[in-house]
Amino acid sequence: MHNSNRGGPVDPDGAAVISVDSLAKEYRVYDKPEGLLASVTGLFHRTSRLVEALRGVNLSVGKGEFVALLGPNGAGKTTFLKLLSGIITPSRGTAHVLGHVPWERDDDFRRRFALVMGQRNQLWWDLPAAESFRLHKEIYRIDSARFERTRDELVDLLDVRRLMLQPVRELSLGERMKLELVAALLHEPEVLFLDEPTIGLDVVAQHTIHNFLKTVQAERRVTVVLTTHYMKDVAALCERVVVITHGSILHDGPLEEIVDRFTTHKIVTLDLDATPAPGQMERFGFPCEIRGPRVTLRIDRTRIADVLPEILRSESVRDFSVEDVPLEEIVAELFRAAPVPSVSHASVVEATA
Amino acid sequence: MNRYLSILATFARACLVRDMTFRANFLLECVTSLGWMSMNLAFYLLIFTFTSEIGKNTGWSKEPFFAFVATGLIINSIVQALFMPSAEELTEMVRTGGLDAVLVQPLDAQFMLSMHRVDFSSFANGLVGVGLLGWAVSRMDYQPSPVAWLLYPLLILCGVAILYSLIIMLAAATILLGRNQSLYDFWFYLTNFSRYPAEIYSGPWGGPIRMLCTFVIPILLVVNVPARVIAMPLSGEAWGLVAAALIAATASLLISRLVFQAALAKYRSASS
Numbered sequence: 056m057h058n059s060n061r062g063g064p065v066d067p068d069g070a071a072v073i074s075v076d077s078l079a080k081e082y083r084v085y086d087k088p089e090g091l092l093a094s095v096t097g098l099f100h101r102t103s104r105l106v107e108a109l110r111g112v113n114l115s116v117g118k119g120e121f122v123a124l125l126g127p128n129g130a131g132k133t134t135f136l137k138l139l140s141g142i143i144t145p146s147r148g149t150a151h152v153l154g155h156v157p158w159e160r161d162d163d164f165r166r167r168f169a170l171v172m173g174q175r176n177q178l179w180w181d182l183p184a185a186e187s188f189r190l191h192k193e194i195y196r197i198d199s200a201r202f203e204r205t206r207d208e209l210v211d212l213l214d215v216r217r218l219m220l221q222p223v224r225e226l227s228l229g230e231r232m233k234l235e236l237v238a239a240l241l242h243e244p245e246v247l248f249l250d251e252p253t254i255g256l257d258v259v260a261q262h263t264i265h266n267f268l269k270t271v272q273a274e275r276r277v278t279v280v281l282t283t284h285y286m287k288d289v290a291a292l293c294e295r296v297v298v299i300t301h302g303s304i305l306h307d308g309p310l311e312e313i314v315d316r317f318t319t320h321k322i323v324t325l326d327l328d329a330t331p332a333p334g335q336m337e338r339f340g341f342p343c344e345i346r347g348p349r350v351t352l353r354i355d356r357t358r359i360a361d362v363l364p365e366i367l368r369s370e371s372v373r374d375f376s377v378e379d380v381p382l383e384e385i386v387a388e389l390f391r392a393a394p395v396p397s398v399s400h401a402s403v404v405e406a407t408a
Numbered sequence: 409m410n411r412y413l414s415i416l417a418t419f420a421r422a423c424l425v426r427d428m429t430f431r432a433n434f435l436l437e438c439v440t441s442l443g444w445m446s447m448n449l450a451f452y453l454l455i456f457t458f459t460s461e462i463g464k465n466t467g468w469s470k471e472p473f474f475a476f477v478a479t480g481l482i483i484n485s486i487v488q489a490l491f492m493p494s495a496e497e498l499t500e501m502v503r504t505g506g507l508d509a510v511l512v513q514p515l516d517a518q519f520m521l522s523m524h525r526v527d528f529s530s531f532a533n534g535l536v537g538v539g540l541l542g543w544a545v546s547r548m549d550y551q552p553s554p555v556a557w558l559l560y561p562l563l564i565l566c567g568v569a570i571l572y573s574l575i576i577m578l579a580a581a582t583i584l585l586g587r588n589q590s591l592y593d594f595w596f597y598l599t600n601f602s603r604y605p606a607e608i609y610s611g612p613w614g615g616p617i618r619m620l621c622t623f624v625i626p627i628l629l630v631v632n633v634p635a636r637v638i639a640m641p642l643s644g645e646a647w648g649l650v651a652a653a654l655i656a657a658t659a660s661l662l663i664s665r666l667v668f669q670a671a672l673a674k675y676r677s678a679s680s
Contacts, residue, residue, distance in 0.1 A: 082676065142508045143677050165514035177509040181426045190422065193415045194515050222429070 071151075072246060072278045073116035073139060078148035079302075080109040080134050108134040110302040111148060118245075119276040121268075123283060123293035123310075127390045131302040132282040136248045139280065140170045152246060166195055169239035173251035177235060178223045184234040185219045188241060195242035202241065209237040213267050229260030236264065240271060247272075249281040253288055265291040286382040298386070300393035314379050317389050321359050322378045323352045328371035339366055348373075353380075415515070416523055423526040437529035445481065445533050449540075452477060466607040472639035473605070474544035479635040480603055481537030483567040487575070489530035492595075494522050495575045499582050505678030507583070518668050522576060545638065552638050559650060563634035566657035570630050573660035574598065580664070580671035602630045626656035 086102045109131045116122055124132045137143045139150060141157035141164070150157060155164035171177075178187040192202045210216045213233040218226060223234070232252060239247065249268075253261045269292060272279055283289060289296060289310060296313055298306040306313060323340065327348040336342050339362050340354035354362055359377065366372065379385075427434040452473065455462075462468040468476065498521055501507045510520050545552065552560075578595060601609075601621050606628045609618035621628040633653040636646055 137508065137677055140512050142511050143675060144673060160511065160517075162514040165512060168512075170508070170512045172508070175505060175509065179422060179426075181429060182422055186422050186425065190415070190418045193411065193418050194513050196411065 126299035168246040169244040476635035478541035485534030493525035567630035569657040573664035576664040
């Protein structure tokens with residue numbers, strides 16, 4: 056496992072749509088002590104900590120790439136997206152998105168990207184989404200013909216035409232998210248930032264959104280950066296995965312590379328003729344589960360080519376499958392094993408103004 | 409400019425649609441607002457049963473004073489309808505991170521944050537204010553000149569601009585502090601000073617308040633200047649006040665713009 060903040064793959068068109076150099080963001084957070092006395096004392100003296108949300112990150116994303124940002128809660132993924140979309144300014148480092156410095160908030164830049172946050176509602180709550188779309192048209196200066204064409208395409212792709220005239224507050228979470236995506240794409244952005252777009256959605260809604268995003272990305276060559284905790288999103292959508300832990304990039308590369316780099320085992324499932332005797336299967340690998348004649352073994356990847364023929368030779372196998380360790384497990388292990396950075400969360404005591 | 413007007417019209421349209429969706433709430437707001445205003449007017453009528461003038465030799469007898477009150481109603485209704493609902497919502501937007509969505513849109517954030525909500529029920533007071541102004545002016549001994557009538561809407565706009573700037577400064581404080589639920593209260597306390605003729609602020613306590621509220625936070629210019637122009641002859645002092653209102657409005661808009669931009673640069677956003 057290495058801890059590098061290297062740039063990403065070479066852009067197929069030769070120019071990076073997103074380029075990030077040594078980007079860092081620090082926050083000062085104030086501790087709120089418990090108890091009445093401590094609260095009163097806190098009016099005059101407060102203890103603060105410097106939290107490094109992002110630590111000198113480097114990244115390059117080419118046109119049309121679909122990149123997943125993975126990381127545990129508090130790893131810095133959303134902070135990274137907020138910096139790339141110009142919502143907050145960095146403490147150090149630089150970034151360019153579509154040739155613009157995001158936090159300068161040029162209108163030319165803001166017209167060319169969109170941000171969708173799964174946990175925040177950006178549509179007018181009490182009104183039908185059609186009203187928000189109309190406002191969007193004015194804000195992004197979309198001419199009427201183009202607006203209608205794009206809106207119709209998007210609502211048909213997501214099958215939400217009938218929902219456009221219903222007040223947003225009356226819609227389900229999945230329906231709302233679909234309309235949020237329509238609103239975000241009305242101005243045909245070149246870059247799309249998605250912050251947990253499938254959070255809380257059922258599998259059907261997740262699947263619909265996966266298909267929608269795949270179609271949009273393929274047809275329009277939109278560059279997409281996605282943060283998520285769902286490996287299904289990653290497996291369905293992203294060719295490239297960037298793993299962030301403790302504000303640093305731990306891994307940047309194709310999804311398969313994570314599996315290759317961070318797993319040492321394969322999972323072999325066997326359907327035998329009869330329940331094996333105790334200890335019978337341990338010579339092949341670690342038995343994860345034995346349920347009657349069905350046995351699940353964890354076998355070292357380097358031995359799999361030798362062990363599998365041996366099993367088939369020596370045991371009565373009716374059926375078998377060989378799979379990688381589930382992505383969730385790999386990523387969870389990756390997060391657990393990530394090195395904790397050296398002390399820079401220094402506590403300093405400050406007097407309030 | 410056309411785009412911003414068009415967006416403002418879209419905001420207004422959406423707010424009207426929403427108000428009409430909750431019609432009972434809309435009517436209740438109108439009634440509450442008109443009820444509060446009626447109580448104020450009754451209170452002033454009561455005062456004039458004991459005195460013929462607010463302050464000795466100030467010129468604020470009953471009809472000119474009601475022209476003053478009407479001017480205040482018009483200015484306040486414009487501010488309450490166009491800017492205050494958005495400002496009140498800002499605290500929640502900063503606390504929950506809703507401001508993020510505004511900052512990614514290709515639109516001036518100050519415009520978006522100060523005008524995205526229009527409260528149509530507040531215009532009810534303004535309409536009553538216009539009626540009250542007509543009634544008061546028609547009963548005054550002095551009749552305003554055409555120049556005074558031309559200056560009056562301009563000075564109303566100056567008053568609105570000064571109050572708007574104050575709101576923007578308080579909004580900037582909200583962005584910096586992350587939470588500022590006393591925004592509306594503070595605005596109400598400050599604007600309370602503007603609800604009475606400047607002449608009442610005299611003596612050892614009143615004098616400093618008058619200086620502070622004219623030159624530091626020019627709240628006393630908001631209603632006093634347009635009301636004086638319409639209710640009293642245009643003297644040399646009145647022309648000085650007109651110039652002061654114009655300068656104060658321009659300076660307030662510029663300063664509040666700078667403060668707001670500085671606050672936005674320091675915006676931290678909320679955790680998701």
